[in-house]
Amino acid sequence: MLGVERDANDQTIRTAYRKAAKAAHPDSGGDAEQFARLQAVYELLKDPVRRKVFDDTGYDPQLAEPRDLKGLMMLETLVNDFILDEREPGSFDPVAAMRRKLSDDIVKSRFHILELERHRARVRKHLDRLGRRPETDVLGSMLRARSRSIAEAIKTTEEQIKTIEQAYEMLEGYSYELEALEVKAHAAE
Template identity: 80%
Template sequence: MARVIDPYALLGLERDADDRAIRAAYRRAVKTAHPDRGGDAEEFGKLQAAYDLLKDPVRRKVYDDTGYDPQLVDPKQLKGLMMLETLVNDFILDLREPGSFDPVAAMRRKLSDDIVKTRFHILELERHRSRVRKHMDRLGRRPDTDVLGSMLRARSQSISEAIKNAEAQIEVIEEAYQMLEGYSYEMEPLEIEARAAE
């Protein structure tokens, strides 16, 4: 699931590598990856980010303990994390007693509902775009300027962009949902019994 760049793997290092080994591995890697030497700029950026993390003892310790560093995370995963952050804030602010409700299940439900709503929105947009295109097909054009045709084409393009954005939003929501895999929440025994009795 995690698409965080592993700085150790990227530089070909063991987890216990010292500063000298990190520096040497970085220098070897950038010889061919540097854009001035025909390398890929994106790959070079990843190497630089990995090196920056490993040479910073605090960031390295956090990465070693958590497997996470915000500068090495895939952008889509970062958006998913930001979405989860909002949901975490919601359950932290919930006034119910911890253990009396399952915040993990609540977050999953919210994300599932958001996916359904976004898919419904896409269907509505697709229907609207189809109507616009049908109007375009039936519209006779003026010989000099096609003001109405231009407006309809622009509207169709705008709707297509909105559909792409909604599809990207679904990917982010699915990423956030996937991050919740493997989590469970321990409910208070009385709450579990009360739920079973219902």
């Protein structure tokens, strides 16, 4: 929006912003929405931490959707894993490996939810069979608290699945070129 190079210094950014702000300001006949976007861009580029994150990822931590940032953080871990992989680049497909890892994590999370739901059902059955003391229902209170904790764990795991799905979606459109020799070796097997 400012028309500056990616590696522009602070003075260049400030000068470009002032020039663009004069033309875009609503008092000068500019569009208020466009001016607000221009200000957001300038604020992003002024902050070295936000700018670094934006340059590295294409996302601004303050303006991006929280769901995107969570998916991005998950992908960051997977990228670190394949960077540290000792195999020669081109000898394996890190994008496919990331997709497999995310798919496996979804399956594990869904299984975890099933386990939690079974535990919660058992707790509820115990509650139904538990005779209550007339004054203080200590055991009933404990079981109800346990049921609420399990429900919260289910909710947390469901949110985790959404994050994993977002990370998986962010991988759409990527492919990885394997070395020709490696492809032939796999075809022969």
